[in-house]
Amino acid sequence: MSATSDIHLAPPLATCVYGDGSAKFVGLHGWNGSRDTFDALYERLGEDSCILGLDLPGYGDSAEPTRWELEAVAEQIVATIDHELGPGPVSLVGSCSGGIVALFVAPLLGERMERFIFLEPFAYVPEYLRIFLKPAVGRLFYYSAFGNPIGRWITNTALSGHRQDDTDMMSSFAEGSLKVPLEYLRLFDSIPRPDDFADLPGQIELVYGEHTFDAIRDSVETWSEIWPHATRLEVEGSGHLILKEAPDAVAKLVFDRE
Template sequence: MPPEPPVHPASAFTHDGATLIWEARGRGSTTFVLVHGIGMGRTVFTGLADLLVEHGRVIALDLPGFGDSPEPARTPTIERLADIVAAFVRAERIQDPILIGHSMGTQVIAEVAARHQDLHSRLVMIGPTVQIGQRRALVQLRKLAKDLADESPKVLITGAREYLRAGPNLRRKMRAMLVHRPEIIYPRISADTLVLRGEADTVSPRDWCEFVAAAIPRARLREVPGSGHETMIKNPEPAARLILEWLAEL
């Protein structure tokens, strides 16, 4: 049997007064950097990471104030989160990273690509947020509740645990997500981009994802049949397959 890919203990990285926690697995010239959504943490990517680690190094992040990362003195904007992620990529000397973001994480990696083009990133945007005209907290919470109505216990338990860990400032973090305008930066993204959504995703509806894919010059849209917004948690195999097929086509 081949040796198990190495697992590195979680480490901290601090930039501009905020700290993220990161954990790396595997080896190889290809590096996947996984960026979670609002209220989540790196553990939501466990299933997807298990599949991607066979194809390179996988690094999962806890953004500042999420997961195991300490709460920063002030709630970061999406732009500041992107700068922190970019600083981490540079500090670790990661060449041509494949940035995989889910939900709010898609906003973060979009800003990384637009603001830090020298990193030569490739992007996978799973369930991009937030649709124009729907940027109110109650609207988003209703959409998420509808999406989760038929989800598996695994998804519900994972999500509930991570939201509790997100701490008392979740409202301010959601506001930072909702005031961000990703459509302004999409045309500035030169990176190859895969927009990926679950077929039944009510948080990231198809017309919005079509808009996102059309706005980014080098983007493609793919759907995961029978999945909702948390597609990479419930059943990561189809998402991993589509990501790897897309990379093979580049």
């Protein structure tokens, strides 16, 4: 983290808060998502729960971060948590790369961190995404895949084995800035080794779909070695977008611990 924080200069993040229970959750959406990612949880909120959804800096209705660094993003998220939820224990629900962001948020929460529910837990940027970071050709491949309807259709079709038939993995790329997800991809590719997060506070839960990517399954094994105390749950019948494809199962895991 930089010695001098400019978090006070950052505009507030766009948020929504559901419920007023004592069990407080924060949803951190994945690559090119928004706070709407957690609609399924908002609709299935536990009786004694409260959940904060937010647009990560640069996404949805939130302005871009003052610095393109995960430490700066994490600072802004913690400031938002403090403002919206106040002090006390909090649990993070990180969806896909939102869980990577949570790795930087959790240490700032410290003893306040209760649970870390990591949905579709990547431990590294797979080669099929790193290709978009290659010099010269990367941007061409990126905008070809995500920047036009035909490219998005081809990409979504190629991912059919990792989603249900009625799920579109590319729909979010039809609107909003394509620059922002590319900037986040660069950040994710620059993070430290996974074992640098071995001392993450709180209870850790790894959740993944039955038909997820091989990179996720490899990552679950990696995280399980780093966090031997973590629990694991494979969600039957679901692909990568488990909040859309298995909302009841995820809500039960998050809100009903009996």
